[in-house]
C-alpha cells in the first residue's frame with residue numbers, strides 16, 4: 001500500500017469536523033463525512049448527488065486467477081446493497097477492495113465523491129471513513145464490551161468516548177452488557193457488539209462480510225431483522241456480502257449479483273426475482289422448473305401452457321424456467337376425463353412445508369415425453385397421490401431464454 005500518497009495528502013481537502021464530532025474517531029471522519037481525497041486538486045461536487053461509495057471498473061487478479069472483471073457498483077447514502085453470488089464469485093474481494101484491505105490493481109474507488117484508491121495510490125483503511133464487520137466479529141477477548149466499542153474511538157477525549165460507545169451499544173440494544181466480556185455473550189450478542197463497534201465512529205459507509213453466517217438459522221433471522229432496522233436508522237451506506245439469496249432479498253434495497261467475477265445483474269430484489277436477465281439469475285433466487293422448447297410464431301409451447309417469446313427468431317431453441325409458484329393448481333372433478341381438462345397433471349406426491357404446500361407433478365408434452373415439475377401452492381393444498389389436477393401457468397413467474 002502506498003502510504004506516501006496517503007501521508008502526503010493527509011488532511012488535504014478534509015471537510016472541517018462538525019462541532020459535535022471534534023475528531024472523527026477511529027476513521028478520522030464525522031458522520032457521513034468524507035475521507036480526504038487522494039488528489040487534492042480533484043473537483044469538489046456537492047455531496048447530495050454523489051454516491052456514498054463507488055467502485056468503478058474494478059478488475060482484480062490473484063496470480064493468474066481473475067477474481068473480478070470490470071465490476072462497477074455504487075451505493076447511495078443510506079442505501080443497503082447486498083453482494084450475492086456463488087462461492088468464489090468475488091464478493092469478498094470487492095468488499096475488501098472497498099475497505100482498502102486489498103490493494104486495488106485496476107479501476108477506482110471513491111467515497112462521497114472523493115477518489116480514495118486507484119492503481120498505485122490508496123488511502124489506508126483507517127482513513128477511509130468506513131466501518132467493518134466480519135463473519136467472526138473479531139472482538140478483542142480481553143476487553144469488555146464497552147472497551148471493544150471504545151477501541152475505535154481512541155482519538156476522542158475519554159469522557160466523549162464512553163458516551164459515544166454507550167450510544168452505539170444502545171442502538172443495538174446491548175447497553176446492559178457493557179461490562180461483560182465477549183466470551184460471556186451469545187453469537188447474536190457478539191454480532192451486535194461488532195456492529196456497534198463499527199458504527200460508533202459514525203462512518204458514512206459500513207461494510208459487512210457474511211455478518212450472520214456464524215449464527216444458527218433461528219437466531220440469524222431475528223438478528224438480521226434487528227440489524228436491518230439499526231442500519232436503516234444509522235443512515236450509513238451499507239454493503240453486505242452474503243451467499244444467501246433470501247438474506248439478500250430480506251436486507252437489500254438493491255442487489256448486486258456476481259458470477260465468476262462478473263456482474264450479472266443489479267437491481268431491487270423485486271427486479272431480480274421477477275425480471276432476471278438470464279437463467280443463472282432466475283435460478284439463483286429460487287427453485288425453478290426447467291423445460292426446453294422452440295419458438296413458434298413468437299411463442300413457446302410447454303406442457304402447462306404457452307408463453308410469449310418476444311424478440312426471438314422463429315425456431316430458436318429456448319430454455320423455459322418456471323417458478324413453482326407460477327403453476328396454479330385446481331382439483332379436477334372425478335367425472336372429468338383427462339381429455340376434457342386443459343393442462344392436466346398427475347400428482348406424484350404432495351407435502352405441507354408450513355406456509356406453502358409442494359406438489360410433485362407429472363406432465364406430458366405434445367411429443368409424448370413426460371416431465372417432472374414442482375408446484376408450490378399457498379397454505380394447505382395436498383391432492384392425493386395419483387390424482388389429477390389442472391395447471392394454469394402464471395406467465396409473470398416464467399422466463400424464456402435462448403439456448404446457446
Ligand SMILES: Nc1ncnc2c1ncn2[C@@H]1O[C@H](COP(=O)(O)OP(=O)(O)OP(=O)(O)O)[C@@H](O)[C@H]1O
Nearest residue numbers: 062065067085086087088089090091092093094243
Ligand atoms: N488471497 C487469495 N489468493 C488467491 N486466490 C484468492 C485469494 N482470495 C480469493 N481468491 C480467489 O479469488 C476468487 C474470489 O474469491 P472471493 O473470496 O472474493 O469470493 P467470494 O465470492 O467471497 O467467495 P465465498 O462466498 O466462498 O467467500 C476465488 O476463486 C478465490 O479462490
